[in-house]
Amino acid sequence: MEMYTEILVSFFLVVAGIFGLVGSFGMLKLTDTMQRLHAPTKATTLGVGGVLIASMLYFGLGKAQVSFHELLITIFLFLTAPVTANFIAKTYMARNIKPEELPASEREYGWAVYDDPPGRAEEDFHERERKGRN
């Protein structure tokens, strides 16, 4: 393997390691859930991303094979990480933040987590009615 390839691969691996470490450290160090939400995202995106780039370089330059597996992993990471973060945040809000603490939504309807979507409040009422009758 060429020297510069090795250096490149090593560089990305080291970057990945540093971000992984920082992410884990953040998980432990940060106190608030909303703050802690940031730490693992670093670890997943940059940390794992670094390993993936290193892997692609290793196979692409070192072994002259084009590898697409890493791209797939990246896609899945980019899909799942935000959804997870979104869910954790929503859950945190639903459990810990009162609607009064939030600013107004400045629209006709309230915030998603707290207020029923348009048309839904009425349905809830119907639903309860049905249950009462059964």
Place this chain on the structure above:
Amino acid sequence: MTEGGGFLPIIAMLPFLGALLPGLMIRAGRNVCAVTTAMPTILALVMLAILAPSVFSGEVIEAEIAWLPALGLKASFFLDGLGLLFAGMILGVGLLITLYARFYLAGEDPMGVFYTYLLLFQGAMLGIVISDNILLLLIFWELTSLSSFLLIGYWKHLPEGRQGARMALAVTGGGGLAMIGGMLILGNIAGSYELTEILAETEAIQASDWYLPALILILLGTFTKSAQFPFHFWLPHAMAAPTPVSAYLHSATMVKAGVFLMARLWPVLAGTDAWFYIVATTGLVTMVIGALIALFKDDLKALLAFSTVSHLGLLTMLLGFGTPVAAGVAVFHIINHLTFKASLFMCAGIVDHEAHTRDIKRLGGLASLMPVTFAISTVAALSMAGIPLFNGFLSKELMLEEAAHTTWAGNPQIVGIVATIGALLSVAYSFRFVAHVFLGPVRDDYPHKPHDPPFGMYAAPALLAVLVVLIGVFPAATVEPLVNLTAGAVTGQEMHMHLKLWHGVTPALFMSVIAVVGGAILLGLHRPLDRLWIAMPRPEAKVIFDWIVRQAATVSGRIAEGTHNGAISRYLAIFTAATVVLGYLAWAGGGMAPATREMLPIPPVVGVGWVMLLGATLAVVVMHRNRFRALVLIGIIGLMISAGFVYMSAPDLALTQISVETVTIILLLLALHFMPKETPRESGPALRLRDAVIALGAGGGVAMLTYAFLRRDFSTISDFHLENSYSGGGGTNVVNVILVDFRGYDTFGEIIVLGIAGLTIYALMEALLAGPASRRLRNWDFSRDRSRDRHPLMMVVATRVMMPIAAVVGLYIFLRGHNQPGGGFVAGLVISIALLMQYMASGFAWTQGRQRIEYHSMIGSGVVIAGLTGVGAWFAGQPFLTSAFGYVHLPPIEEFELATAALFDLGVFLAVLGAVMLTLYSLSRIARYAGETVNIGPMDYDPSQPPEEMAREEAERREEEG
């Protein structure tokens, strides 16, 4: 198979096949029903008659249908003289009973049921007497116990009937269990389970140390069946049955089965001291005790029942003597007893039928009212008493002759004297049967005015009475050849018995005279003796039996409640501890070769994984009361195990493990939502300590076992699978080939189980939601912790994007399964996960609305497809589930393989998918009950639509739905 052998299995099967008919034919009327019942019996009799000449010429007819020859399991039959005699008796009397029962049974008795039971019983008896394989014989033996239970308890509205049936089943069935043990020992000694071969091994068997245990166990079976003292008590209680049943069971069949078996095994078991002292003594005691009790019984059938006990004792005693002549006499008496006893039972039934009572004290003077019945009864009773010119005389005379020549424990007289006492008592009760029922003045207080029954009812006993006289007067012309043939079959040597009326002045003649005169005197003294008998305290068998049964029930109840108290922790504790102890015993038993493999170094990454696995496991133990936390930890364990599979080069297992893990966690999460979030503390410290000890023992044991196996080289079936996977199953993925081919039957069973589990969850949920749980669910208030945005945009879009990718991955995994890691099971799980994501993202109602195939039918079609694939092999002349494969080349893509295994895999796929989704469906039903709202759109906030429009659409939609 010898010539004519083909008839034997048919003879054995006919009654069972015939048993299907009466229940149907009763709709055509009682006569048709009776005729239909007689048909299989007549057919079997005809076949027997065809075989009879060759049997008489000394041939033994054999037939054999191999079933599991490796285990010695064969349906083999043989017919020799003994079998012929008994088969003839069973069928002949069966025919007479069918006729008699037609007239005996009242209009309200279900006749079809009766005839069905009768034929079942007849088939079981026939099976006993013509079986060659003793395992087959044992099955028929137990069948007689079961079918006689049905017959005795036929009048199930009567408590006596039910109790009598239960007692008969308990005693004869219990004896049957002992006999199974004895027969197996016998077969083991002889090295064969074929009677014909066992009978040739006399010396080996009698010399064996196991002879005595085998003898005792077998005798337990025969003594209980043949009602020998002290097991005689069930027989009188079985008299609660309708009289045709009593006549059949207690003259020709059921109770004779024990005698038959003693006769059958006579050549190998008889002749030793143990045999003589056990069998002859028991027989002698039974004969006297039975006759004594019979004399004082007022119930006609009870009298006959105890007389049967007495006569069975006589037969047993004769067989116990161990001499060929005595065995021959026993055979002769079997025939005679059958004729007079069946006839007497039927007469007792006629009296009961006509006078509406069987109490001797309420009868008397029936001779002029029922002359025909009187004549038949008198002939039969005199034969039973042993009066010359009737057949009972001949065999009783011969019996006394044999008894007079037998020495018991050095005393040459005792057997003769006791036998004479038995005969004397027998004369007394026989005379009583005639004198106290038919003779004397006509009374005017019968419960019902008696008169002779229609011809059909007395035809059968009359025929038997004619036989009694014929045999009694012309024994040499009528039964001598049959007796000699049968006795030859019993003893295994040529027999030349000469049956004649006058033997000259022998000791037996004097004994006979003493018996007859003494019996008559005894009857004259009956009134004072009867008073004395009633005043005397005597043990009541039923009370003792009931006490024993109660005690046994109490003890087993205590054991059952001690071990099966409904707490799953106790079952698991017992099971686990027992397994550990057994494993320890196996290990301590030695035979463990020294370790042959070196320890491998532990790579750091593996070490880290191991530590994580250990840490997660310990954490589960510590934190298991918080259920969500425990679930997360279980997820870690599952992932580490999958990684372990990858490390051990088992990609298939890893794939399966990961997908199973994912599905399980999701479903558990959904279920936990409706359950308490904390596990309450239920057990005290002592119990927890016990559980800890058991858990550590079991875990440590498994660890040690694994360690021991990993350190040793040994060959397993894996090598076979590896070698034959490609050549035999057409796949290079051995795991998949094992699943769909080598062990396809297992997999087929498993997908059925999986489907059943899915359906059971659905059914349980149905029951749950109909019960009190539904009320609790409805009162459950989720509104506090429920987000108003349960189907967020991001999640919905992400899962939509993932859906086709996941589906393609599933398809890919399915298709490559045969040669590379994958297969129907994993593919099913992957698709389930893809669908589960849809359900979670967009809600159940919306997703369900887009589902076209019902999950129930998906499970069903999966099982059907897999089954049909297996059936397909039959058309190629192969066994079920044999797979076929070939290679196809379509130009644009690579050459690929088509195997029927893939079709089978499709069935697996569908069943897995259906089961998982049905479980999800069940869970979401709970959610609906708990008041979760039904979503109509895919997401709660749809930015592509303005809120006003959304609200309007929703309102419209609800309008349409009403």
